[in-house]
Amino acid sequence: MEKLHFYSKILVLVLSLSAAVEVAESAIGVNWGTISLHRLSPKNVVDLLKDNKIEKVKLFDADPDSLKALMGSGIQVMVGIPNEMLALLSSSASACDLWVAQNVSKYVVKGGVDIKYVAVGNEPFLTSYSGQFQSYVVPTMVNLQQSLAKANLGGTVKLVVPCNADAYVSNLPSQGAFRAELTQIMTQIVSFLNSNGSPFIVNIYPFLSMYGNSDFPQDYAFFEGTTHPVVDGPNTYYSAFDGNFDTLVSALSKLGYPQMPIVIGEVGWPTDGASGANLTAARVFNQGLVKNVLSNKGTPLRPGVPPMDVYLFSLLDEGAKSTLPGNFERHWGIFSFDGQAKYRLNLGNGYLKNAKEVKYLPSRWCVANPNRDLSTVASHFKLACNYADCTTLSYGGSCNNIGEKGNISYAFNSYYQVQKQNPRSCEFDGIGMITMLDPSIGDCRFLVGVTDEKSLGFRSDSGWCVILLVACWVLRVIFM
Numbered sequence: 001m002e003k004l005h006f007y008s009k010i011l012v013l014v015l016s017l018s019a020a021v022e023v024a025e026s027a028i029g030v031n032w033g034t035i036s037l038h039r040l041s042p043k044n045v046v047d048l049l050k051d052n053k054i055e056k057v058k059l060f061d062a063d064p065d066s067l068k069a070l071m072g073s074g075i076q077v078m079v080g081i082p083n084e085m086l087a088l089l090s091s092s093a094s095a096c097d098l099w100v101a102q103n104v105s106k107y108v109v110k111g112g113v114d115i116k117y118v119a120v121g122n123e124p125f126l127t128s129y130s131g132q133f134q135s136y137v138v139p140t141m142v143n144l145q146q147s148l149a150k151a152n153l154g155g156t157v158k159l160v161v162p163c164n165a166d167a168y169v170s171n172l173p174s175q176g177a178f179r180a181e182l183t184q185i186m187t188q189i190v191s192f193l194n195s196n197g198s199p200f201i202v203n204i205y206p207f208l209s210m211y212g213n214s215d216f217p218q219d220y221a222f223f224e225g226t227t228h229p230v231v232d233g234p235n236t237y238y239s240a241f242d243g244n245f246d247t248l249v250s251a252l253s254k255l256g257y258p259q260m261p262i263v264i265g266e267v268g269w270p271t272d273g274a275s276g277a278n279l280t281a282a283r284v285f286n287q288g289l290v291k292n293v294l295s296n297k298g299t300p301l302r303p304g305v306p307p308m309d310v311y312l313f314s315l316l317d318e319g320a321k322s323t324l325p326g327n328f329e330r331h332w333g334i335f336s337f338d339g340q341a342k343y344r345l346n347l348g349n350g351y352l353k354n355a356k357e358v359k360y361l362p363s364r365w366c367v368a369n370p371n372r373d374l375s376t377v378a379s380h381f382k383l384a385c386n387y388a389d390c391t392t393l394s395y396g397g398s399c400n401n402i403g404e405k406g407n408i409s410y411a412f413n414s415y416y417q418v419q420k421q422n423p424r425s426c427e428f429d430g431i432g433m434i435t436m437l438d439p440s441i442g443d444c445r446f447l448v449g450v451t452d453e454k455s456l457g458f459r460s461d462s463g464w465c466v467i468l469l470v471a472c473w474v475l476r477v478i479f480m
């Protein structure tokens with residue numbers, strides 16, 4: 001009796017442990033992009049992920065530095081293939097073999113990287129690409145699947161295709177369908193995904209719906225109840241996210257795959273560079289999203305589904321991204337470029353924790369000398385902002401109201417920091433001036449750059465210079 005009791009206690013313990021493991025397997029992952037002006041060292045980033053118990057990460061390419069830093073971390077990884085590589089990979093089986101060898105097999109070893117997915121392109125069917133990548137996707141998948149099989153990874157590494165939500169259209173979730181010109185290709189892709197047990201990956205951006213359409217009901221974009229619910233037959237939608245998700249469920253059902261698993265590849269809210277992009281909105285949206293996902297309540301068409309996998313966009317701000325979509329594009333991070341939490345956000349394991357041991361450049365800034373005539377400064381301002389990031393100065397941005405002199409100083413400082421505080425980068429024909437006093441004004445932060453391993457290269461470069469100088473001097477002595 002006593003013994004039985006003991007065993008049943010153990011059983012209960014084991015069961016509750018496994019339940020705990022399931023709970024700990026938080027479905028919230030992040031996108032880690034690296035189009036940065038000040039790159040945080042990959043080790044800092046991986047420590048940041050670990051400190052915040054973020055167990056899934058999505059990369060946009062197979063960046064060796066990122067992958068090396070992820071080795072042994074236990075973090076599950078999705079590795080992306082840039083759209084520009086698809087033409088080659090679709091037409092060459094050997095290029096695919098090589099890609100898999102160099103960028104997957106090499107890392108999927110004991111103590112290596114847990115690569116679970118390979119993303120074939122990134123939103124390759126985006127309307128604004130006018131179909132230029134469309135025909136490469138399926139042939140690349142076929143080639144890569146063979147390469148993975150040859151590498152004995154056919155069952156463990158799954159191919160996926162992250163699509164933008166513009167791949168499907170509808171006024172109501174129940175009427176969702178893929179864009180007419182994509183029907184055939186989507187049928188092939190979804191059948192391929194299904195036979196490999198892969199999910200459909202979609203990127204959903206209520207912010208962009210709102211940004212592109214002044215009539216879009218604001219409260220519908222957030223998760224906090226709404227005065228504009230969307231009634232669709234028996235179902236009522238209170239958030240753009242749920243509505244969009246179910247539109248995809250309908251589109252997949254039309255192709256004959258109503259049960260196809262769906263993973264959210266990107267979702268988020270920017271904090272700067274446009275009106276509507278601010279800290280409060282981002283916090284409310286992202287916290288609402290996390291709550292929605294972790295509640296496991298699902299959506300009207302998929303109620304109580306198993307935990308939904310979601311990759312937040314994004315982990316860090318990326319100051320070198322194209323501003324073509326808008327000036328907000330460089331401000332999607334839940335952390336600023338230097339790994340500091342922008343706002344309180346709980347991903348299910350407590351509030352975000354800042355990156356530790358970040359190596360900053362010295363506390364120095366470059367500003368416009370207040371005693372100089374600034375009337376000739378336009379070309380300097382333009383050059384600095386073309387090279388560095390000035391998007392916070394734009395309408396709706398955190399530095400939009402700092403005046404003309406403030407503008408110029410901001411531009412000078414951004415440039416100076418990108419130039420790693422090289423004193424010559426603060427000259428601007430004598431208008432620039434280095435200061436030790438932080439010129440930040442209110443919410444407008446004048447940044448100080450960070451250095452990464454690569455900037456240690458700067459030191460070894462100067463080491464080489466010394467060696468070369470000595471060598472030249474020796475040669476001169478010999479030949480004089």
Ligand SMILES: *[C@@H]1O[C@H](CO)[C@@H](O)[C@H](O)[C@H]1NC(C)=O
Pocket residue numbers: 061062063080081082095098099102103
């Ligand atoms: C591995 O991936 C990187 C980054 O996407 C790419 O530059 C490189 O060419 C890839 N290797 C091969 C053999 O294609």
Ligand SMILES: *[C@@H]1O[C@H](CO)[C@@H](O)[C@H](O)[C@H]1NC(C)=O
Pocket residue numbers: 218275276277278280281
């Ligand atoms: C922040 O953005 C939201 C919409 O995204 C807007 O309603 C709100 O007024 C903005 N707040 C500030 C302080 O600009």
Ligand SMILES: *[C@@H]1O[C@H](CO)[C@@H](O)[C@H](O)[C@H]1NC(C)=O
Pocket residue numbers: 393394395400402403404405407
């Ligand atoms: C500062 O620069 C921004 C962006 O170029 C501009 O919108 C704003 O009007 C400028 N402010 C002044 C006072 O010049």
